[in-house]
Amino acid sequence: MEATPAGDARTRVLTRHAATVGTPHVIVNAPGRVNLIGEHTDYNDGYVAPVALAMGTTVAASRITGDHLRVTAAGFGDTVINLADPMRDVPEWAQHIAGCVAVCAHHGKDVVASALTIDTDLPVGAGVSSSAALEIAVLSALASLAGHEITPTAIARLAQKVENDWVGVPSGIMDPLVIAGARAGHVMVIDCADLTMTHTPINDDITIAVLDTGTRRRLADGAYGDRRDACERAAATLGVASLRTADLDAVNTLSDPLLRRRARHVVTENARVHQLMAAVADGDTATMRAVMAAGHASLRDDFEVSSPALDAIVTSAVAAPGCVGARMTGGGFAGCAVALVHREATAAFTTAVLDGYASGDHRARVWCGPPAAGVTIST
Numbered sequence: 001m002e003a004t005p006a007g008d009a010r011t012r013v014l015t016r017h018a019a020t021v022g023t024p025h026v027i028v029n030a031p032g033r034v035n036l037i038g039e040h041t042d043y044n045d046g047y048v049a050p051v052a053l054a055m056g057t058t059v060a061a062s063r064i065t066g067d068h069l070r071v072t073a074a075g076f077g078d079t080v081i082n083l084a085d086p087m088r089d090v091p092e093w094a095q096h097i098a099g100c101v102a103v104c105a106h107h108g109k110d111v112v113a114s115a116l117t118i119d120t121d122l123p124v125g126a127g128v129s130s131s132a133a134l135e136i137a138v139l140s141a142l143a144s145l146a147g148h149e150i151t152p153t154a155i156a157r158l159a160q161k162v163e164n165d166w167v168g169v170p171s172g173i174m175d176p177l178v179i180a181g182a183r184a185g186h187v188m189v190i191d192c193a194d195l196t197m198t199h200t201p202i203n204d205d206i207t208i209a210v211l212d213t214g215t216r217r218r219l220a221d222g223a224y225g226d227r228r229d230a231c232e233r234a235a236a237t238l239g240v241a242s243l244r245t246a247d248l249d250a251v252n253t254l255s256d257p258l259l260r261r262r263a264r265h266v267v268t269e270n271a272r273v274h275q276l277m278a279a280v281a282d283g284d285t286a287t288m289r290a291v292m293a294a295g296h297a298s299l300r301d302d303f304e305v306s307s308p309a310l311d312a313i314v315t316s317a318v319a320a321p322g323c324v325g326a327r328m329t330g331g332g333f334a335g336c337a338v339a340l341v342h343r344e345a346t347a348a349f350t351t352a353v354l355d356g357y358a359s360g361d362h363r364a365r366v367w368c369g370p371p372a373a374g375v376t377i378s379t
């Protein structure tokens with residue numbers, strides 16, 4: 001089993017920043033996330049139930065003189081971002097960072113010249129929100145250096161704007177909001193219509209397992225945007241503001257079979273968020289298993305965002321010892337699945353998943369742990 005490598009990125013960042021810049025004025029750790037249920041519901045004003053992970057992204061930042069950000073990101077390279085024209089000539093990997101500067105300028109928040117050192121323990125493009133973790137970490141560091149107080153909801157909205165307006169991915173609010181606002185040991189249910197957050201403890205006999213298929217995707221590839229468009233067209237056809245308020249009987253009368261399937265996933269998935277959270281509160285593992293299985297089937301068959309690798313790892317997980325339930329997680333097409341696992345069976349579960357999973361040349365990895373806290377900032 002690969003243990004959760006919490007803290008490795010932080011150690012590397014602190015060592016590198018000390019050697020190249022000096023003592024940091026602020027250090028930020030922003031976790032990744034997995035979503036237990038409520039997939040492709042956030043941009044339909046629906047419900048989601050994510051948790052933050054122990055592994056994440058660290059940024060060390062120091063004020064410097066000048067009119068730019070000097071960025072060093074492990075595995076990507078070095079770049080300089082001009083504060084007056086942040087998107088100019090910026091390499092693709094740094095768009096998420098330059099977008100943070102651009103969004104701050106757009107919303108009247110000054111950014112001070114600084115040197116940022118960045119590293120992550122998160123796999124990139126694996127559906128555990130490495131992009132949102134980077135954006136929340138950078139925005140938090142910039143806000144702290146400039147002396148701005150900013151709420152979890154406000155910073156999450158800024159990170160979503162970075163993705164939507166500057167990177168070009170039409171993602172929803174789930175990822176940045178759980179990264180900004182999660183509580184250790186708790187599942188965070190978000191009502192995405194008004195951003196109400198409810199924190200529900202999860203029995204510490206149950207651990208969260210992240211199952212990485214080793215396959216990767218890019219949300220900017222277009223399939224995510226296609227799903228979002230289909231949901232909007234289905235809502236318009238049904239005469240509702242969003243699929244949150246669509247009725248299943250009405251959805252089943254949609255004449256376009258593709259819109260019918262997409263809308264059916266969203267309506268049934270919103271119901272599954274409430275079913276799973278009731279089962280978590282009651283410790284009802286049979287219902288957790290059934291609801292997660294139904295969620296995976298709906299994403300595979302109605303929303304069509306699973307993949308052979310994701311299906312294979314979920315099949316392997318549900319057959320493994322100690323598994324309460326498993327499903328794909330995040331945007332889909334590749335990346336990770338999530339499982340709830342009896343804690344005492346973690347080692348046997350991990351071995352069985354790794355042995356049972358076969359998908360071409362891809363090698364699986366498994367991380368297990370309790371839900372972690374959201375972003376932390378130290379000065």
Ligand code: GLA
Pocket residue numbers: 035038039040041042043171172173174175330331332
């Ligand atoms: C990606 C997006 C989220 C959400 C999920 C699917 O992670 O960033 O906003 O839509 O896909 O639930």
